[in-house]
Every structure is written in C-alpha cells, then in structure tokens.
Amino acid sequence: MTKLLPPSFYQRSPELVAQELLGHRLIRCLQNFTVEGKIVETEAYFGNKDPASRAYHGQKNYNQVMWAQPGSVFIYNVHKYWMLNVVAHEPKDVGAVLIRAIEPLTGIGFMQQQRNVENKEQLTNGPGKLTIALNIDKQLNGRSVTSRTSEIMIQHEGLPPSSISRSHRVGVTRDLGTPLRFYITNNRYVSRNKLPR
Numbered sequence: 234m235t236k237l238l239p240p241s242f243y244q245r246s247p248e249l250v251a252q253e254l255l256g257h258r259l260i261r262c263l264q265n266f267t268v269e270g271k272i273v274e275t276e277a278y279f280g281n282k283d284p285a286s287r288a289y290h291g292q293k294n295y296n297q298v299m300w301a302q303p304g305s306v307f308i309y310n311v312h313k314y315w316m317l318n319v320v321a322h323e324p325k326d327v328g329a330v331l332i333r334a335i336e337p338l339t340g341i342g343f344m345q346q347q348r349n350v351e352n353k354e355q356l357t358n359g360p361g362k363l364t365i366a367l368n369i370d371k372q373l374n375g376r377s378v379t380s381r382t383s384e385i386m387i388q389h390e391g392l393p394p395s396s397i398s399r400s401h402r403v404g405v406t407r408d409l410g411t412p413l414r415f416y417i418t419n420n421r422y423v424s425r426n427k428l429p430r
Contacts, residue, residue, distance in 0.1 A: 235260075236389045240379045243303035243321045247328035250321035251277035252415045255397055258388040259335050261367040268343055268367050270335030270357055271390070274416040274423040276402045278318075280327035284407035288327045299327050304379040308371050314361030315370050319378055319387070333403070333414070334358045336422040337366070359424045394418070 238257060243250055254272050261268045278286040280299075287296045287309060298307040299320060307318040307329050322328035335357045337344055344356045344366035357363040364370070369385070378387045396418035401408050403424065416423040 235381070235386070237379055237381065238304075238387050238389050240302070240304045240377075243319060243379075245303075245321065245323060247277035247279060247321045247330050248411070248413060250319075251275040251330045251413065252397060252399075253393070254319070254330060254332075254387070255415060255417055256392070256394045257390045258338070259332065259367075260386045260388055261340075261369065262384045262386070263340075263343075263368065266340060266343070268340030269338045270363070270367075271338060272332060272334075272387070273336050273420045274332075274334035274414070276331040276333055276415070277321075277413040278329050278331065279409075280322075283409060285402060285405040285409070287329075298375050299329050301375065302377070304377050306373050306376045306378060306385055308364075308369065308374045310371075311361070315364040316360050317364050317367075317369055331360060332363065333360050334416070334423050335363055336420065354421050358422050 254275050257272050259270050259272055280288045288299045298305055301320055303320050305320040307320050308315050317332045318329040321330050337356050347366050357366050373385055376383045394417045398416055398418045399412045400414045401412045402414045
C-alpha cells in the first residue's frame with residue numbers, strides 16, 4: 234500500500250520541509266491512471282518577513298491557503314503558468330514549499346503529449362513545465378497531499394538523496410540572506426544545476 238507523507242511532516246519550518254521533500258514521489262491522479270515523478274528541486278517560502286513570499290503583504294483572497302492546514306496544495310499563477318506549492322509551516326505560522334522540478338517516472342507519454350516535448354529531461358525541469366505536464370491548475374487549490382482520495386499526493390520513498398545542494402531562489406528580485414532553494418546534486422532533471430547569484 235502507498236505510504237503517504239503524514240500531515241505532521243508538513244507541520245514544520247518550510248526550509249526543513251523543502252529539503253526533506255527531495256526524493257519523494259509526487260503522484261497526480263487522473264481519470265484512469267496516474268502520472269508520477271520524483272521531487273528533485275524545491276524552494277521554501279515564509280510569511281510577512283519574506284519579501285519573495287506570496288504571504289508578504291498579508292492574507293488576501295488568492296493566498297488564503299498559505300495559512301491553511303499544512304499539507305494543503307497552494308496554486309497561484311506567474312506569467313500564465315501555474316505554480317504548485319505545498320503548505321508547510323509550524324502552528325500559528327505561515328509558509329509553503331514550491332515544487333520546482335520532478336524527475337518523470339510514470340505516465341511519461343502523457344507528459345510528452347501535454348507539453349509537446351519528447352526530451353524527458355525537458356519535460357518537468359521547471360515549475361511551469363511540471364504543472365503543464367501533470368495537468369495541474371487552480372482546480373487543485375486547497376486539496377491535501379496527505380489524503381488517499383486526493384487527486385494529488387506525495388508518497389514516502391525511503392532513503393533520502395545522497396547529496397543535496399542549496400542556492401538562493403530562482404527569479405527572485407528581493408531574497409532573504411539564507412539560500413532557500415534545494416535540489417538533488419547533479420540530477421539531470423533540475424531546472425538548473427549552476428547556483429544563481
């Protein structure tokens with residue numbers, strides 16, 4: 234039986250959750266099949282002290298989910314692309330983790346059709362690419378990745394990656410001093426292996 238990461242996994246600092254999500258399996262359930270990939274790149278976002286966070290200016294209609302139960306899906310749009318986040322924060326706090334890239338594992342033909350791309354390494358190596366490949370949009374906002382009845386789940390995958398690298402977040406004009414982007418070292422499916430900055 235599939236072992237999903239429990240709600241308690243997400244009830245911690247976004248920085249810690251972002252690191253420890255690496256290597257686990259993202260599962261997108263469609264009508265008669267699943268599309269799956271290993272999480273290989275993430276970014277952590279905090280609340281009103283994080284200038285790059287969607288929560289920086291306080292609670293609005295579009296970002297309410299960031300204050301919701303950890304393990305909830307938070308989806309917003311950037312430059313016409315949907316961004317897939319999982320809410321992660323300690324009690325009475327706010328935060329989320331952006332899933333930046335996955336390594337395709339199951340349903341690769343479907344992903345190729347969705348993106349009209351043959352090269353596996355280019356299918357899901359960026360947050361906008363992976364949401365197109367996995368048919369993820371605003372309709373999944375608020376779903377829980379910890380529920381077996383959800384259309385999107387994160388499965389526990391045993392041993393963590395042997396090596397994790399970190400850098401500053403990508404495409405952020407105002408960043409925090411701490412590097413909050415994490416990725417599996419030398420993985421071919423991350424959006425970029427060179428450290429931005």
